Amino acid sequence: MVIRSLGSALFIAIFLATTHRVNGANPLPRGTPEAQGISTNAINDYVEALDKIDAIHSFMVVRHGQVIAEGWWKPEAADKPHVLNSVSKSFNSTAVGMAVTEGKLSLDDHVLKFFPADAPADPSDNLKSMTVRDLLTMSGGHDTEPKPVDGSPSVKQFLNSPVVHQPGTHFLYNGMGSYTLSAIVTKVTGQTVGEYLKPRLFEPLGIENADWPSSPEGFSLGAHGLYLRTEDIAKLGQLYLQKGRWNGKQLIPETWVQDATSKHVENDKEPHANIGIDWHQGYGYQFWRCTHNAFRGDGAGGQFVVVLPDQDVVVAMTAGGANMQAELDAIWEKLLPAFQDKALPEDAAAQGKFKQVVAKLEVRSAKKDK
Structure with a gap:
């Protein structure tokens, strides 16, 4: 029993070390999906769904303030700045x-x-x-x-x-x-x-x-x-998820966070509404409302920081001309139903598969209309 426990702990340490790419100052803490209440199998399903979308560049999933999954499609990389568009x-x-x-x-x-x-x-x-x-x-x-x-x-x-x-x-x-x-x-x-x-x-x-x-x-x-x-984008989402507070200091007032991310105007008859249902949910102060009581920053070509307050989750994504509604649907369909209130047993086999899948990701160019 002791040997098995030590082996599991060793695997988790290796998992975190190989997935945690420390960049810049004050990186977000890392953890396994199971420790934060979601199975690595669900994460793998999410990555598989993203990989079916042309021109995806990166993703990062943060739960309870910890990065539980991250990946970059080569030649994109953790330390490579990406244009955010809007x-x-x-x-x-x-x-x-x-x-x-x-x-x-x-x-x-x-x-x-x-x-x-x-x-x-x-x-x-x-x-x-x-x-x-x-x-x-x-x-x-x-x-x-x-x-x-x-x-x-x-x-x-x-x-x-x-x-x-x-x-x-x-x-x-x-x-x-x-x-x-x-x-x-x-x-x-x-x-x-x-x-x-x-x-x-x-x-x-x-x-x-x-x-x-x-x-x-x-x-x-x-x-x-x-x-x-990508991590910088996720940090903005985490700041808003934490109602403007960061490391014990209130950087922006909680009242501003609430106001900026609330619906102030209908937006379902504007051309962006043709993208998909998540462009029909109302608009705040340069933040979009989403389905599932979420909100987001949103940039052309597939740049996102999506905040799910009810699940205590932030998802950041970058892309180079991706189907934007499909990116959001991957969150709603693969991640959202899988979040649990309590930690789950660690899954070494699924975590190993995740590492292998992420290591092989490569950018596939967006298809152009003929």
Whole structure:
């Protein structure tokens, strides 16, 4: 009995050592799936489902604050930064929340207040009533999303685009609005969003070398462009799961976390709704609501940080043009039903299979329409 117990303990130690790729400062703790109430067989089923989706790059599953499974499809790697696309918006929103907490702005501030030199000569009533809150909820009032000229976003172009709807009443996914939020943070702090977040978010979470380019106007792109590692994405989700608290310190108020991840506007009639059912669940402050009482940061091509509060779980995924609803379905179908309230007996055979499967993962390019 003692020998068997020691052997099991030795296997678990080896399992953790071979799956734990320590990167950057303050890595998340690691554990086995069984120790956190899910079987490794369920994890293997999840990885198998992901591997059937073209262009998957990575995944990380965190439960009760511990990484219980992680993997990268070669040539992707744990220490390789990945473009987040619109998951950047959730980091941008976090910067807005921190600036609000510091009293530098209010959600009810009118957008024109920050850009008197960029406003049209005769702004419409709708534009004059547009607030920071409206930008956060993608309900600024545009009927058509303003597009950057020559690839460079412009606050002036955003403000001079027709505001057809009363702000707060019409959801339209609007990257230029997110960029304008980034510009507002810079206006009130004197720093780009990337600079502003470094001591307040990146350093406390142990996120190193965050790469977030700026526009010719000098503002972080806000809507996209941020490069981070898979574990960095998971840490943002874990921070929100922990209601803004990290290592005993409240980085963002619990009230902001609740507000930012709650449904503020219907989004089931906007073009993104064609992606799948999880684009019908409402929108918060640059966070999407999901089925199963979950919420997420979400980026084109398959970038995700999905938070399941009821299960105390965070799932991060990156990809290069994957079927995004299929990525979420893999969570709902393979992981969600398998989470248990108590620890399970360790399964050395399933854990060994997991290591073998993950070691062989290789990126399969997304199929292109002929």
